[in-house]
Amino acid sequence: MSRKERDRLKVVEAVREKRLKQGEAAKQLGLSLRQVKRLVRAHREEGAAGLVSKRRGQPSNRRIEEVERTAVMACVRNHYADFGPTLAAEYLRSFHGFTRSTETLRQWMIEADVWAPKRQRRKRPFQLRERRSCVGELVQIDGSPHAWLEARGPRCTLIAFIDDATSRLQYARFEPAETTRAYLLGLRAYVTRFGRPAALYSDRHSIFTKHDPEDPTPTQFERAARALGIEPILALSPQAKGRVERSFQTLQDRLVKALRLAGIDTVAAANALLPRFIEHYNARFAKTPKSTQDAHRALEIEAEPLRWATSEQYQRTLSKVAVVPVPGAAVPDPDPGGAGLSPACGADHRL
Known part of the structure; x- marks a missing residue:
């Protein structure tokens, strides 16, 4: 007999010995009066064995075939x-x-030994940072080099922009490597679609900051962000930008399998699948923000200035170069002003 059945036995014996009324026994056992009468009758006919479940050792009636x-x-x-x-x-x-x-x-x-249960996670030794209240108030950006196409295609990097308030995947694109140009293209696509966020949160990769404290020149990405009025914020640890880090853990599980089931083996085809996957991902994992206000600001810049701002820009020195004369052609004067100018500085940008 189980402990529950032994407890019932003591109450039923007390009822049969007239030491307890059936109504009081029903309250003690949490049963109806009709159930108590049934237990008393079973004890009278079969003794203690009458209180043992007849279904013990048999499969459940609700079992799946x-x-x-x-x-x-x-x-x-x-x-x-x-x-x-x-x-x-x-x-x-x-x-x-x-x-x-x-x-x-x-x-x-x-x-079936198809899946092994995970061990219970230890408590986090750090305090979680609260989400921002509004969409567009803070956007976490990062890249994840991974075998996204497994053995079917080349190894590539997923560039992702995650909204801190909602964990929505706002932008994602596969690139051959994590480069400045990849982030600049992502920034251009993001602000064109959603507007300018208040701040971008990244790690301390050399793309986002220079590690030489004596070099005041900003990186290409920092220059582009500030040109658009976006504040770049640098995280001091991976845990600080946990939203995007945990998103990559989920993507490395779900997105890899989605690409496999679709039979995709090229980066171009993977990028073509991303919009549909992002829609499904956001429907499954996005959170509701605390505030309905959208912190994105209007772009307020034309397409060509935006393309210039989000391009790689370098300073180049123009020098006097000897010109080889061509028969029948006029030879240009390298110093038409005749002022003996020194080499000038010019700008070179790569879109």
């Missing part, structure tokens, strides 16, 4: 063997008509 379980696990092994239970359940519901809970699938996958 083994045929369905076998079919689901076969589908998981064939298509989603390295998926976690939550992601596998989403794909099964979308494409295979799966109607059971995620927890049911998790237990099946554990019993």
Whole structure:
């Protein structure tokens, strides 16, 4: 007998010995008066054995048929063997008509040794930073070099812009490497679509800051951000920009598998898939901001000045170069003013 059944036995014996009324026994056991009468009758006819459940050792009447379980696990092994239970359940519901809970699938996958449960995470040794209140108040930017195409294609980097208030994936694009030009293109695309955010939050990569304290010249990205009136903020640790770091953990799981199932093996095709994936990702993981106000500001700049501001710009020195005369052609004067000018400085920009 279980402990619960032994407790019931003492109460039922007290009722049979007239030491306790049936109504009081019902209150103690949390049962109806009819249930207490049934227990008393079973004890009278069978003794203590009458209080033991007749279903013990038998399968539940609500159990899922083994045929369905076998079919689901076969589908998981064939298509989603390295998926976690939550992601596998989403794909099964979308494409295979799966109607059971995620927890049911998790237990099946554990019993079949398809998935191992994770250890309980330790408590964070640092205090979480609260989200910003408004969309566009702070945008976290970062790049993630990873085998996004696995062995089917080249290794590349995902450049991502994550809104701090909502965790929405605002911009994402695959690039061959994490470069200044990749971030400048991302910044141009972001402000064209959403407007200018109040601040950009990044790590201390050389793209965003110079590590020489004696060099006051800003980096290309810092110059472009300030030209647009956007404040660049540098994080002192990876935990400080945890929104984008955790987003990359999720993307390295879900996006890699989405690219695999779509059979994508080129960076161009992966970029073509991204808009649809971003829409699904935001619907699944985006949070509601505390404030409905949008902190993005109007762009207030034409297309050509924006292209100039978000391009790589370098200073070049113009010098007098000997010109080889061409028969029949006029030879240009290198110093038409005749003032004996020294080499001049000019600007070179790469769009």
